[in-house]
Amino acid sequence: MEQSTKASLQSFRSNLSAAKLALPSVLIANNEGDLSLMDFPTSRHEAWKYTRLSRLAKIQLESTIAAPIDWEDFNMVKDAYTFVFQNTTCIYISNDLPDGLSIKIGDEIATTDWLSSINESHVAKLNVAHAQNGCLINIAKGIQVDKPIQIIYITDGPKQPNFWRNQLNIEVGAKANIHIGYFSKDAIDSYSNVHWSVFLKENSHLIMTKIQNDGEANFHFSTENISQLKDSNFTLNTVTLNGAFVRNDVLVHVEGENCETHLNGAYIMKENQHVDNHTTVDHIFPNCNSYELYKGVMDDKSTAVFNGKVFVRPNAQKINAFQSNANVLLSDDATINSKPELEIYADDVKCSHGSTTGQLDLEAVFYLRSRGISETEARSMVVAAFMTDVLSKVASNDLKSYIYQQLAARFNLHLQGED
Amino acid sequence: MITIKNLHASIEGKPILKGLNLTVNAGEVHAIMGPNGAGKSTLASILAGREEYEITAGEIDFDGEDLLDLSVEERAREGLFLAFQYPVEIPGVSNVNFLRTAINEIREHKGEKAMSAKEFMALVRDKSALVELDSKLASRSVNEGFSGGEKKRNEIFQMAMLNPKLAILDETDSGLDIDALRIVANGVNQLKTDQNATIIITHYQRLLDYIIPDFVHVLYDGRIVKTAGKELALELEEKGYDWIKENKVN
Numbered sequence: 001m002e003q004s005t006k007a008s009l010q011s012f013r014s015n016l017s018a019a020k021l022a023l024p025s026v027l028i029a030n031n032e033g034d035l036s037l038m039d040f041p042t043s044r045h046e047a048w049k050y051t052r053l054s055r056l057a058k059i060q061l062e063s064t065i066a067a068p069i070d071w072e073d074f075n076m077v078k079d080a081y082t083f084v085f086q087n088t089t090c091i092y093i094s095n096d097l098p099d100g101l102s103i104k105i106g107d108e109i110a111t112t113d114w115l116s117s118i119n120e121s122h123v124a125k126l127n128v129a130h131a132q133n134g135c136l137i138n139i140a141k142g143i144q145v146d147k148p149i150q151i152i153y154i155t156d157g158p159k160q161p162n163f164w165r166n167q168l169n170i171e172v173g174a175k176a177n178i179h180i181g182y183f184s185k186d187a188i189d190s191y192s193n194v195h196w197s198v199f200l201k202e203n204s205h206l207i208m209t210k211i212q213n214d215g216e217a218n219f220h221f222s223t224e225n226i227s228q229l230k231d232s233n234f235t236l237n238t239v240t241l242n243g244a245f246v247r248n249d250v251l252v253h254v255e256g257e258n259c260e261t262h263l264n265g266a267y268i269m270k271e272n273q274h275v276d277n278h279t280t281v282d283h284i285f286p287n288c289n290s291y292e293l294y295k296g297v298m299d300d301k302s303t304a305v306f307n308g309k310v311f312v313r314p315n316a317q318k319i320n321a322f323q324s325n326a327n328v329l330l331s332d333d334a335t336i337n338s339k340p341e342l343e344i345y346a347d348d349v350k351c352s353h354g355s356t357t358g359q360l361d362l363e364a365v366f367y368l369r370s371r372g373i374s375e376t377e378a379r380s381m382v383v384a385a386f387m388t389d390v391l392s393k394v395a396s397n398d399l400k401s402y403i404y405q406q407l408a409a410r411f412n413l414h415l416q417g418e419d
Numbered sequence: 420m421i422t423i424k425n426l427h428a429s430i431e432g433k434p435i436l437k438g439l440n441l442t443v444n445a446g447e448v449h450a451i452m453g454p455n456g457a458g459k460s461t462l463a464s465i466l467a468g469r470e471e472y473e474i475t476a477g478e479i480d481f482d483g484e485d486l487l488d489l490s491v492e493e494r495a496r497e498g499l500f501l502a503f504q505y506p507v508e509i510p511g512v513s514n515v516n517f518l519r520t521a522i523n524e525i526r527e528h529k530g531e532k533a534m535s536a537k538e539f540m541a542l543v544r545d546k547s548a549l550v551e552l553d554s555k556l557a558s559r560s561v562n563e564g565f566s567g568g569e570k571k572r573n574e575i576f577q578m579a580m581l582n583p584k585l586a587i588l589d590e591t592d593s594g595l596d597i598d599a600l601r602i603v604a605n606g607v608n609q610l611k612t613d614q615n616a617t618i619i620i621t622h623y624q625r626l627l628d629y630i631i632p633d634f635v636h637v638l639y640d641g642r643i644v645k646t647a648g649k650e651l652a653l654e655l656e657e658k659g660y661d662w663i664k665e666n667k668v669n
């Protein structure tokens with residue numbers, strides 16, 4: 001058993017190209033050595049207990065050249081500074097970037113540009129080993145970017161491996177809103193592995209919204225490694241709409257006082273889909289607030305995992321940390337494994353966490369039907385209502401209407417925008 | 420309008436309705452009174468189409484249709500309305516938005532064209548004024564954070580919006596203050612025509628001072644055991660139900 005999985009990580013990597021990005025030596029130094037000792041984690045690994053990789057391990061990835069596409073088919077919002085990757089090629093770059101916003105792509109990024117954010121998981125190490133392309137975004141000191149930045153990643157073709165590595169630097173007092181979309185086209189048994197290192201300097205402000213809308217047979221791994229300095233405000237919205245298998249690892253290091261951290265997640269799943277959200281908020285400094293709200297609706301045989309950790313270090317007094325995960329199971333065959341964890345080593349803190357899982361509120365459905373609304377519509381109204389608060393956290397109205405359109409098309413869910 | 424014959428119903432194997440008969444014609448107001456647990460809400464729930472109940476015998480004819488054959492929403496579209504004893508809160512679903520969906524689904528069912536936004540807003544203004552429901556409440560999430568009385572008023576507001584043929588009001592008067600009682604009663608009276616009918620389930624004859632019933636029925640142990648004119652309500656208020664229980668002929 002053990003042996004075969006170990007062999008499978010090596011065989012999984014056999015066709016993958018080495019990294020094309022010029023990464024700093026601290027990142028690559030031990031990476032190969034570490035990887036050679038690793039295998040795909042099994043359910044005995046706490047962080048992978050409910051997320052099996054055995055099906056992935058059997059896939060032989062093979063990078064192929066994709067035919068040109070019209071990226072507009074994947075456009076989420078009209079008015080944005082947009083960058084588009086089709087597999088590992090950057091196929092579109094907005095040419096009207098404002099002063100203070102700079103974006104470097106692929107080999108424009110120098111070794112010294114990269115932060116050395118090291119993650120220990122096999123996912124992050126594979127990313128270091130095989131990163132093919134990505135972007136480095138810099139928002140200069142005091143700049144408020146007037147429009148959202150939109151980065152679109154399209155996995156095109158079967159068994160396609162895509163390793164993207166990105167970095168986002170928000171300088172002192174800067175402010176930005178970034179939309180990231182993950183999509184696929186004809187992606188049967190394809191694999192995408194994306195890594196973001198995000199650095200918020202003092203008094204900066206960032207809203208990062210990820211839309212995961214991959215095809216129904218794509219494996220997607222997304223890792224965000226965030227550092228927040230004093231007085232910064234960070235929001236991450238993770239909206240998972242599609243994908244056979246989605247794993248999110250979010251790690252926020254709060255490394256200064258008076259920071260605010262918001263993690264919001266919405267996952268709407270059906271058929272045999274699997275989504276796993278692992279988040280960690282590490283409070284190292286005092287006087288900070290973190291808020292986490294993840295909500296999911298699961299139909300058919302879909303499965304979801306939520307594991308949210310909050311650490312409050314010994315000197316991090318006066319921390320308010322709230323965490324909540326709520327789920328609605330629409331079918332008897334859907335499952336959720338939810339585990340909120342608090343580890344508190346300071347005494348003057350306010351923390352709460354909770355997890356709920358329930359069925360659809362049938363009383364509410366009956367009430368709506370008794371007014372003449374069809375059962376399908378009534379159910380969809382109640383599901384939509386459940387998701388409303390978390391989706392309303394998506395700050396951009398354009399992106400919100402995009403999400404609502406997707407929900408209507410895929411799940412027959414009709415959410416109302418605020419008037 | 421509706422004829423209920425020999426209705427027997429049980430829940431979880433426990434018989435609740437035990438041969439209930441009731442006929443309501445267009446233009447009539449019927450009051451149903453009876454002690455706690457007699458089966459009044461059960462009757463209302465069965466008429467509305469709640470699926471937990473097992474109908475073991477009997478039939479219900481609603482304007483020529485077999486009511487028991489219709490789904491919950493089909494009954495509503497055919498003109499049946501239940502004002503719930505305990506209206507549910509549905510956070511995130513706006514009161515007016517869901518009513519608009521309901522009205523348009525009802526219209527579609529009747530082969531009529533959808534109501535325009537303008538027409539709809541005018542109707543909301545008109546009907547919320549009728550039951551003196553604050554327009555802010557009308558546009559909030561269904562019953563969320565409403566007081567007990569506001570929930571009941573919202574039920575009558577919905578009834579006014581949907582304009583049903585047969586309305587069943589299950590203890591709509593309980594939890595209402597004197598002014599609200601008058602307002603709700605006034606709303607019901609204004610909606611009354613010779614084409615529609617109302618069944619009022621209540622414990623207090625007070626409401627019947629405002630809405631004059633043509634018939635008062637006593638529902639006891641799953642059956643209608645006595646029917647008379649409006650004076651019966653007064654008599655019940657005075658004497659309670661014991662004399663009826665004692666006189667009950669099997």
Ligand SMILES: Nc1ncnc2c1ncn2[C@@H]1O[C@H](COP(=O)(O)OP(=O)(O)OP(=O)(O)O)[C@@H](O)[C@H]1O
Nearest residue numbers: 430431433435453454455456457458459460461462
């Ligand atoms: N889900 C249920 N399971 C078991 N028994 C039930 C259920 N629902 C109702 N009953 C029983 O059915 C009987 C009739 O209840 P119902 O609510 O119809 O009474 P009611 O006449 O409306 O009373 P009240 O005046 O208190 O509103 C009661 O004995 C009640 O306990």
Ligand SMILES: [Mg+2]
Nearest residue numbers: 459460461504
């Ligand atoms: Mg009752």
